Amino acid sequence: MRDWRYWLAEQRGTLIALAIFALMFTIYISNHPAGLTTNVAQTAANKGTLLALVAMAQTLVVITAGIDLSVGAILVLTNCIASMVVTGNAFETTLGVVFVLFVGALCGALNGLIVIYGRLQPIVATIGTGAIFFGIALILRPLPGGTVNETLADAMTGKVFGIVPASLLMLLAIVLVVWLPFCSSVIGRAAYAAGSSETAAYMSGMPIRRGKFAAYTLGGLLASIGGLFLTFFTYSGQASSATASTYTLLSIAAVVLGGVSLFGGRGSAIGAIFGAFAFRAIGDLMFVFDFDALWQPLFQGVILLLAVSIGALGLWRVRNRLEWFG
Amino acid sequence: MIGAEALFRMEGISKRYGGVRALEKAELVVEPGRIHAILGENGAGKSTLIKIMAGVVTPDEGRMVLKGDDVVFAGPAAAQKAGIACIFQELSLIPDLSVADNIVIADPPQRFGMIDRKAQRRLAEAALDRAGAADIHPAALVKDLPLSRRQVVEIAKALARQPQILILDEATSALTAADVAKVFQVLKRLRQDGMALLYISHRMNEIAELADTCTVFRNGRNVASYANGSKSDNEVVEMMIGREYRNVFPPKPQATASDLAPVLACRDLSWAGRLKDISLSVSAGEVVGLGGLDGQGQRELLLAFFGVLSGLSGDILIDGKPVTLNSPAAAKRRDIGMALIPEDRKTEGLMLPMSVRDNLSFASLDLLSKASVIDSAAEQRRNEDMLDLLAIKTAGLDIPVGALSGGNQQKVVIAKWLMRRPRIILLNDPTRGIDVGTKQEIYALLRRLAADGAAVLFYSTDYDELIGCCDRVLVLYDGAVKRELKGDEISEHALISSALNITGNGHHPLREGAEA
Amino acid sequence: MSDTTMGRLSERMPRFIRRIEPPVAISFACIILLLLFGGLYSSAFLSADYLLQQLKVASFLGVIATGMMLVILLGQIDLSVPWVVAAGAMMACAATAYGPAATLAAVPIGILCGMLIGLINGIGVAYLRIPSMIVTLATNAVAQGLMVVYTGGFSPRDFATEEMRYLATGSLIPGVPNALIIWAIVGAGMVFVLTRTTFGRAVYGIGNRERAAYLSGVNTRRVVMIAFIAAGGLSAFGGVLLAGYASKAAQGMGDAYLLPAIAAVVLGGTSILGGRGSYLGTVAGVILITLLLSILSVLQMPEAGRQIIYGVVIIAMLLLYGRSPTNQ
Secondary structure, rough: OOOOHHHHHHHHHHHHHHHHHOOOHHHHHHHHOOOOOEEEEEEHHHHHHHHHHHHHHHHHHHHOOOOOOHHHHHHHHHHHHHHHHHOHHHHHHHHHHHHHHHHHHHHHHHHHHHHHHHOOOOOHHHHHHHHHHHHHHHOOOOOOOOOOOOHHHHHHHHEEOOOEEHHHHHHHHHHHHHHHHHHHOHHHHHHHHHHOOOHHHHHHHOOOHHHHHHHHHHHHHHHHHHHHHHHHOOOOEOHHHHHHHHHHHHHHHHHHHHOOOOOOOOOOOOHHHHHHHHHHHHHHHHHOOOOHHHHHHHHHHHHHHHHHHHHHHHHOOOEEEEHHHH | OOOOOEEEEEEEEEEEEOOEEEEEEEEEEOOOOOOOOEOOOOOOOOHHHHHHHHHOOOEEEEEEEEEOOOOOOOHHHEEEEEEEEOOOOOOOOOOOHHHHHHHHHOOOOOOOEEEEEHHHHHHHHHHHHHHOOOOOOOOEHHHHHHHHHHHHHHHHHHHHOOOEEEEEEEEOOOHHHHHHHHHHHHHHHHHHHHOOOEEEEOHHHHHHHHEEEEEEOOOEEEEEEEOOOOOOOOHHHHHHHOOOOOOOOOOOOOHHHHOOOOOEEEEEEOOOOOEEEEEEEEEOOOOEEEEEEOOHHHHHHHHHHHOOOOOOEEEEEEEEEOOOOOOOOHHHHOOOEEEEEOOOOOHHHOOOOOHHHHHHHHHHHHOOOOOOOEOOOOOOOHHHHHHHHOOOOOOOOEEEEHHHHHHHHHHHHHHHHHOOOEEEEEOOOOOOOOHHHHHHHHHHHHHHHHHHOOOEEEOOOOOHHHHHHEEEEEEEEEOOOEEEHHHHHHOOHHHHHHHHHOOOOOOOOOHHHHHO | OHHHHHHHHHHHHHHHHHHOOOHHHHHHHHHHHHHHHHHHHOHHHHHHHHHHHHHHHHHHHHHHHHHHHHHOOOOOOOOOOOHHHHHHHHHHHHHHHHHHHHHHHHHHHHHHHHHHHHHHHHHHHHHHHOHHHHHHHHHHHHHHHHHHHHHOOEEEEEEOOHHHHHHOOOEEEEEOOOOHHHHHHHHHHHHHHHEHHHHHHHHHHHOOOOHHHOOOOOOHHHHHHHHHHHHHHHHHHHHHHHHHOOOOOOOOHHHHHHHHHHHHHHOOOOOOOOOOOOOOHHHHHHHHHHHHHHHHHHHHOOOOHHHHHHHHHHHHHHHHHOOOOOOO
């Protein structure tokens, strides 16, 4: 049958991201002094996973044709909270993790409520909530510090059976438990539909509001998993505005690389994961080629600028100039 | 007329938009196992009626009865639940989802809270099959399908809901002849199955072939119902036109100006399959009308002249010389001197929250400024001139233009362009939704502008206007000029029959689509 | 004749008064309330010295917010402010290393750098039609990258020139800080451009309905691009002044100006959707934010509290004025 061709067309963005990642990672590994050892893989996986989580969070919101500029602030806030509550015995630690996830979902839900019922533009609404989330993080952790249950942290950032990076398994679990159910549910489909064409979705009687609300809330939840993971890395919490703004920016870059349309309705979180890993691999290339680390921010910025400009190519096909104005 | 077997009844339905009456005490009876055609001119109220049935619009008054029970639809979802499926002119498909996703969108099959993709696929294939389009792949993305195929997907989507009443609003307008034949087979089979079908179309031949009952709408009311075949085309056209009010039009000059050199002309103008080899010319002092059904390329033609469309083939000539206009800014330059009164004054003509002053002078700021600093005194003077010239009723120049009445808003749009003293004036349905008094003023103004030497090209959906105002009328059908009417030839009958693409004898020629 | 002149004059006067919209009035009312509240706490809040000092501090934000307002009036946003501010400041300071001529031209050099970044923003938004939020976020990253490479990751060692220090801290008219005079000049220029020039009209027109502006024969793309260039230049100018104030540039010196700039413009009643707003409102917004920060810091409110108050104030004011219309 021709089924595979349609599948290919649907997954094109994801596959391109996968290809970019594979290419970059191959170049990286073949030039790495140590080659592909489990330690190199573990480091790459851990760095990539953190960005992938934030990128997935961003994807959920972008699918509805929105944007979440508070995603970095949610990451930092949950990082600070995790550095306070994810300690003690197994029971206390579990409670702590649940609490962190709850806070993340709450932040996302707040964004959703303001955008849906306040009818505010997602950009400014999330700039505002981002400031609030970051302010709370600063109150909780005016100075870097805190601790985390180290057993858990080491387990999550370590290797399973000495080979497979645990972070990748966690990412896989999240895809299976959060993403796949979402995108194959009616709610998830409504989120896609709202992003693709809100009028058509309304005419078709879809639950647009519930779809958007679920997307924002799950976005917050995923960002808080990112916050947890950041804590496992650093064993501490820090209310750093640089971390917040960097991750917000990188999440958008990863989403664009991952083939998710910023105009909504198209793309998948799996693409965003590959986008995130590809982005990390591109950044790491600079190290193996002995570029000064100083060039990394510029390099990332230029890649982002080029990635968003590619979307503009469709303009050449516009034959009625009024379509510029939407 | 109202039989016991009526499936659905609408009684005394009225709906107003602002001051404009769309429906006035309209009635409709829908019976199972029949195809019911609804006819009427543009703006007769057909679309509003359909939207009310489909739950998209709530009526101001009146009741709807489904199988003996009163019903009220809170939204499209409610109407769908009640068994009313509607295929709209504007497609309601979601472009980024697959055909199968779209077909089952209202109520996808689920297992454990997830959409069951296999069952969805089966349902979609069955629905596509029923719609006579088994060749469409359920996994294809809707946005990758051509328009005519999307329309078929719309039909399949409606059928997947197992409706009792199926409404098709111009559902065949984008279809090729082969597709139409298939769709007709499907519709006839559905009729046999006992479904009630409402069929809205401008194509008389389709209605003649398909319908059991016909209802004619005019000015928001149902004026007649009859069994298909019991009236001639001429009688139907008479019913659609009606004899209600007549606008007073200014007298036309005796001598036609067509022997003068044309100011605006085009040769073999084509664009994106929507304009097909159009050639026309407009001379100074002439008012030329564009007629035809809505959406046959009239808007695109005006936009093409005004520099909005790219990728045109053919020539646009000003004073006989070919020109390339890449933007409205180029078209309004003094040596070209073109002006376009756009289709929608609220989104294209005016900035509603801005003041009357800012709107009036917006297109003429280059003439009212030195080194891009606006000469306030000159601006004030010109604005006051324009208020006087068009007798615009406003509480002042500083109030937001959105606060004016529709007619006065439209006058501001016209005035804003007249301030430039254009030589070529393009108008896109300038009297839609405004009161009769203002309409008459606009007719007189057009004639006066022509007398002062302007070339006027005028698209209207109102046939009376074309008859009353124009020296010549070009009737468009499917992006091409089908007929040119001059002088006394311009009659309602000629306009409507050429717009519907039926010949004067009342024969039904083969569909034009068959050529394509 | 004189009658009509008088009529025109009287028509123009109340027009200015009538333009004071509720948000502007509310902002000014809030400023007075804040001062009264501060005055209860300490009479120093009502002294001329304190007020002048606040106006001086407000001037830096005022210059930056002017550019932000121009962009927001178009219905766009400029998120590249943080690193355009820093780039302007750093490049102006860096000019000292290239001889006396470059030192003299330090201020224009800084501004020019900002305009260049603004040009990229403008091309991206106007010609490539990429959402402004995305382009400006990307150029912000590029500007950051360039500055990091330039400074080698350390704080720049160059110091502000005499001229920069004079512009930011001197006072040409005794008692009136130069920074305030500069803001007044920039503000007056902005008011003139917005109310009296074809460009200003086009900005409002595009912000209200770009489609209608385009069909009126306005070169909307050029207007949008110029606005972004101007915004970049003004942000960089703000950075130059800040560097003069602190005697040197610093990494991340612009981070603290993005949110306040947006907040000041929005608080002053400019619609985030574009097309509506007066410069008087932005002035009120800038002063209000500056006073709020000053009082919070006098009350020993930490940075955290300020962030939260920004966020709450932005969202609350937007819910009051900036909601998009329902379309169902």
